[in-house]
Amino acid sequence: MSFVIRCLDCGHAAPFNPSSMHCPHCNSQWRAAEYDINEVARTFPSELKNRPFDLWRYQELLPIRNPNPSLRLGEGGTPLIQAVNLGMMLGLPNLFIKDERQGPTSSFKDRQAAVTIAALKEGGITEMVAASTGNVAISLSAYAARAGIKLWAFVTSLVPAVKMREIALYGSQVVKITGSYDQAKQVAAEFARQRGLYQDMGARTVTAVEAMKTIAYEIAEQLTILQGSPTGSTDESPKWRTPDWYIQAVSGGMGPLGVYKGFCELKQLGMIDRIPALAPIQAEGCAPMVESWRKGLEKAEPVLFPKTRIETLATGDPGRTYIMLRKQVNETHGVFESVSDEEAFRAMHVLAKMEGISAEPAAAVAFAGLFKLVRAGIIKSNETVVVNCTGHTLPAEQFLFGEGWTRDVDLQGTSATPQDGLLAALNNVTPSRFSRVVVVDDTPEARRLIRRILQSQGDFEIFEATSGREAIELVNKEHPDLVILDLMMPEVDGFAVLDALRSNPDTANIPVIVATAKELTMDEKSRLQGQIQSLMLKGDFLNDEFLEEVRSLIR
Ligand SMILES: Cc1ncc(COP(=O)(O)O)c(C=O)c1O
Ligand SMILES: [Zn+2]
DSSP states (O other), X not given: OOEEEEETTTOOEEOOOTTOOSOTTTOOSOEEEEEOHHHXXXXXXXXXXXXXSSGGGGGGGSSOSSOOGGGOOOOSOOOEEEOHXXXXXXXXXXXXXXXXXXXXXXXXXXXXXXXHHHHHHHTTOOEEEXXXXXXXXXXXXXXXXXXXXXXXXXXXXXSOHHHHHHHHHTTOEEEEXXXXXXXXXXXXXXXXXXXXXXXOOGGGOHHHXXXXXXXXXXXXXXXXXXXXXXXXXXXXXXXXXXXXXXXXXXXSOHHHHHXXXXXXXXXXXXXXXXXXXEEEEEEGGGOHHHHHHHTTOSSOOOOSSOOOSOGGGOOSOOTHHHHHHHHHHHHTTOOOXXXXXXXXXXXXXXXXXXXXXXXXXXXXXXXXXXXXXXXXXXXXXXXXXXXXXOBBOOSOOGGGTOXXXXXXXXXXXXXXXXXXXXXXXHHHHSOSOOEEEEEXXXXXXXXXXXXXXXXXXXXXXXXXXXXXXXXXXXHHHHOOSEEEEESOOSSSOHHHHHHHHHHSTTTTTSOEEEEESSOOOHHHHHHHTXXXXXXXXXXXXXXXXXXXXXXXXXX
């Protein structure tokens, strides 16, 4: 395997020494691994067939000479999940989630830790220092534990206590800094210098960027399986697919930096034709990259006092990473975007309710960014989008749920027989009558989506009709409190259903929400005038608005 470590400042190429942090020629800390692509192309991708789907599958393109299996924890190889419900809500049929929660410590930082610790072990390192907003230290600690490396983890006091305890659980020393993350990094650097210890250098760590690029390889491979080989792909020279967009929440920016490098290498290998547009998303209260990019600045203006509850993303000074990422974002016609904490928490809740994926607030920032970019028309409905779900949830905070999120059953002190007591208690839990809703749509996915939105919040009894004819029968039979009606259906369409319901005194007053997939013409709108209570475009009903509409009509 041949690769060199190339200095980004003086161009000097040197062999890889995992424990050295500088270019031997000019002392720069900014270097990148460079592979002999022609040599790699000889075995890649034909060799992949015989390898498990994990990060080490791409070993030719990783800077580890002898990957040590005994250090592994099952890193990489995370699923690419199609987000059908969310895709329907956003009008984005090709929406995929790279589920990095499924790493060994539940965040995408496991890739970085797996490769970095493997390299440091090869380099004979036994003690190291890292500053972290939580997840990096958790991942490094897990792998360091296996490798017999002691980690000093410098975290800010705002890092959630559960994360600190997990770091400690793996045997690392937690050093809690009351100050900003940038200050914690400075203290960690000084500590490492005084003790002569190896220090993790964030995005300057060659192994970290190399590890992150495996996300790109996996996405390309998985999309090809899910969407089929692109045209021009042959057995002799197979080609992979790339999405139109890659979206990720960023703090220091290492993730997209690595992912971009991964796509570039695939392009050099002739495996893909184009690199996706990058969309790094930041939390509004600490968005130095977004603000600097909007101002057209080449260098980032640091944010000195981050004001976000999402501590994981609180890098105030991204330094050179911004300069590099800005170039990549511009070159790929991507965008930087920011979202408020509230938007992120809301996206976290929507993602969990609609897709069964419980992400931590930092990861939810990427989804809130997706919602914003779709609404702004920057991401188009025909585009393929991959969002990195970078990390798992913390214990979910109560403010997300509002009133009545638990129903309490108290069996203490009930003297009745267990069964009677249970039944009585359960009767208090469920209201005597649910609001009844008939959902009319000829596509099963649309019915499922609406059912899901209703189910996720509220007590609804839901009936489904798959055609206009069935709808008229069902409404006559069930007398629902509300009808949610699709317009475009074969044979008896939504207009005909409305006519039938309105002309029958029994059903004339039942409120109707029309949910349509396309903008209506003036003529169609005038046909609905006075006939319905509300008109929703299917693509953009994000569930809260929709539910408010439903509730107000049922009331
Ligand atoms: C869950 C999660 N998402 C996103 C990020 C941002 O990572 P970076 O900007 O370093 O790529 C982090 C960083 O720790 C994280 O833990
Ligand atoms: Zn140099």
